[in-house]
Amino acid sequence: MTYKITSSAQVNALAALRIINKEAAETQQQVSSGYRVETAADDATYWSFASVLRSDSSSLQNIHDALGVGASKVDTAYTAMDSLIDQLGDIRATLVSAKEAxxxxxxxxxxxxxxxxxxKTTVTTSNIAGENWLLNRDASMPTSRSVIGGFTRGTNGAFQPQLISYPSDxxxxxxxxxxxxxxxxxxxxANTLNPDGSSTARDYYLLDAGSTTGASGSEIKLDANTTNDQISDMLSVVDSxxxxxxxxxxGLGTMSARISDRVDYTANLSDLIDKGVGALVDTDMDEASTRQKALETQQQMGVQAISILNTAASKVMILLQ
Known part of the structure; x- marks a missing residue:
C-alpha cells in the first residue's frame, strides 16, 4: 500500500519559497541591469514618462551639437565683419590722404x-558648414539666417524647434x-548724407563684384582728376x-552671446533630465543589494524548513510501514 502525506506546513513553505525566489530573481535583474523599471511591464506609467524624457534628452544633445555648428557660423561672420571694419577704416584713411595738396x-x-x-577675399572666404552669411549668389536672398536654439512641446506633444535668427539683408x-x-x-x-541742394547725382559704391544687376553711380576710386568735393562724397559714403x-x-556679437547662453542651458537641462529619468527608473543599488542579501537568507531558511518537514514526513512513513 502507498501512502501520500501532504501537510499544510509543507505546502505553505513551498508557496513562500516560490514567492521568495521570484522576488530574488527580480532583484537580481534590477541589480544586473541597473533599472528598477526596465520595460512597460514593470511600470507602464513611469516607463512612459522616462521614454519621453529620454527623447527630450536626445533632442537636447542634438540641439547642443547644432548650436556648436551655429556658433561657428556666427563667429566666422563676426570675425570677417571685424576684419572688414578695419579694412574699410584703411580705405577711409586713404581717401583722407587724397585730399592733401x-x-x-x-x-x-x-x-x-x-x-x-x-x-572681396575676406567676404568670399568666410565659409563654414557650406554657408557664407556675407555673400549671396542666389537670385532670391533668404530672409534670415537661423541657428536652432531649443525646442518646445506642443499641446499634442509635437516637437517644435525654436530658432535664433538674424536678418540676411x-x-x-x-x-x-x-x-x-x-x-x-x-x-x-552722398547727397542724402550731405544735402546741399544739388540736383547732381552723387551715387557711389565701393566694390564691383560683376553683379548681374550692377549698381548705379560711380565706383569709389581715385584718379588725377578726382576733386576734393568728390572725395568728400566718397568719405560720406564710406562713413555710412x-x-x-x-x-x-x-548684432552678430549679440547673437553669439545668445548662442553661448543656449549652449550652457541645453547642457545643464540635459543633465537635469537624465537625473529625472534616473529617479523614475534607475535601481537604488544600496537598497537593492540589502534586499538581495535578505532574500538570499530567506531562501536558505525556506529550503531548510522544507528539508525539516520532509525529514519529519519520512519518519512518519517509516512508522506506517
Whole structure:
C-alpha cells in the first residue's frame, strides 16, 4: 500500500519559497541591469514618462551639437565683419590722404584697389558648414539666417524647434546677382548724407563684384582728376558703410552671446533630465543589494524548513510501514 502525506506546513513553505525566489530573481535583474523599471511591464506609467524624457534628452544633445555648428557660423561672420571694419577704416584713411595738396592720387588708388581686393577675399572666404552669411549668389536672398536654439512641446506633444535668427539683408556684404542687396556693392547717394541742394547725382559704391544687376553711380576710386568735393562724397559714403558694418557686427556679437547662453542651458537641462529619468527608473543599488542579501537568507531558511518537514514526513512513513 502507498501512502501520500501532504501537510499544510509543507505546502505553505513551498508557496513562500516560490514567492521568495521570484522576488530574488527580480532583484537580481534590477541589480544586473541597473533599472528598477526596465520595460512597460514593470511600470507602464513611469516607463512612459522616462521614454519621453529620454527623447527630450536626445533632442537636447542634438540641439547642443547644432548650436556648436551655429556658433561657428556666427563667429566666422563676426570675425570677417571685424576684419572688414578695419579694412574699410584703411580705405577711409586713404581717401583722407587724397585730399592733401600735391599727393599722387593714382598711387593712392593702387592702395585703394588692393584694400578693396582684400575685402572681396575676406567676404568670399568666410565659409563654414557650406554657408557664407556675407555673400549671396542666389537670385532670391533668404530672409534670415537661423541657428536652432531649443525646442518646445506642443499641446499634442509635437516637437517644435525654436530658432535664433538674424536678418540676411543686414549681413550680406556682396551680392553677385543684385548689387543693391549687398552693403559693399550697393549704390549710396552722398547727397542724402550731405544735402546741399544739388540736383547732381552723387551715387557711389565701393566694390564691383560683376553683379548681374550692377549698381548705379560711380565706383569709389581715385584718379588725377578726382576733386576734393568728390572725395568728400566718397568719405560720406564710406562713413555710412562703417556705421552699418558696426551695427551688423554688434548684432552678430549679440547673437553669439545668445548662442553661448543656449549652449550652457541645453547642457545643464540635459543633465537635469537624465537625473529625472534616473529617479523614475534607475535601481537604488544600496537598497537593492540589502534586499538581495535578505532574500538570499530567506531562501536558505525556506529550503531548510522544507528539508525539516520532509525529514519529519519520512519518519512518519517509516512508522506506517
Amino acid at each position: 600735391g599727393v599722387d592720387k593714382e598711387k593712392l588708388n593702387t592702395t585703394l584697389t588692393e584694400l578693396k581686393n582684400q575685402m 543686414q549681413a550680406v556684404m556682396i551680392d553677385t546677382q543684385d548689387a543693391s542687396r549687398g552693403l559693399l556693392t550697393k549704390s549710396i547717394d 558703410m562703417l556705421s552699418s558694418l558696426t551695427t551688423t557686427a554688434a
